[in-house]
């Protein structure tokens with residue numbers, strides 16, 4: 001045992017915050033307002049949100065999604081900042097392809113703690129982005145994005161219990177975007193939207209920059 005080991009008491013805390021890049025007023029008032037109107041208008045296209053291999057599991061995730069929602073202006077704006085984000089998060093997104101959807105949380109909706117990629121599910125996701133939209137003033141409470149710190153107090157098991165984790169909450173503020181690594185543990189805190197009006201929901205355009213899928217390419221070609 002070295003002198004340093006002896007100084008590490010069992011209740012020492014190694015707290016490693018996960019880096020999140022957050023940009024507010026990302027598209028500007030006019031573009032964000034127009035995108036919000038399109039998001040609100042998509043109500044008929046919404047289906048229950050899924051996890052992993054497209055399963056609906058309401059104990060883990062309760063919200064509605066529109067997989068084919070198009071937001072080219074958002075992708076163009078992401079393109080303009082991605083180099084700075086790559087630099088900060090230590091990831092390279094060259095030759096990646098975006099994949100994204102519109103996710104709508106209304107009263108009682110949430111998404112429990114999860115990672116967006118793992119060796120088993122969606123391993124090609126290299127960077128997560130979440131862009132938020134809502135009416136002003138914000139018509140709901142809750143719905144924070146909770147990002148858990150990467151490491152636990154030293155005395156806990158490697159996996160740890162959820163109550164031993166530390167975290168930081170990010171507000172889902174209209175026209176703000178966050179970027180983080182898809183391996184980060186995160187959740188959407190329950191939304192309280194007492195009026196339950198669709199237009200008062202927490203709207204998010206959530207997606208990933210993904211490394212290309214060579215098998216999908218081959219299938220498309222032929």
Ligand SMILES: O=C(O)CCC(=O)C(=O)O
Pocket residue numbers: 103111116130144145172186187188204206
């Ligand atoms: O809406 C958010 O803040 C995050 C959503 C999320 O984690 C996901 O869809 O994977």
Ligand SMILES: [Fe+2]
Pocket residue numbers: 114115116186
């Ligand atoms: Fe996620």
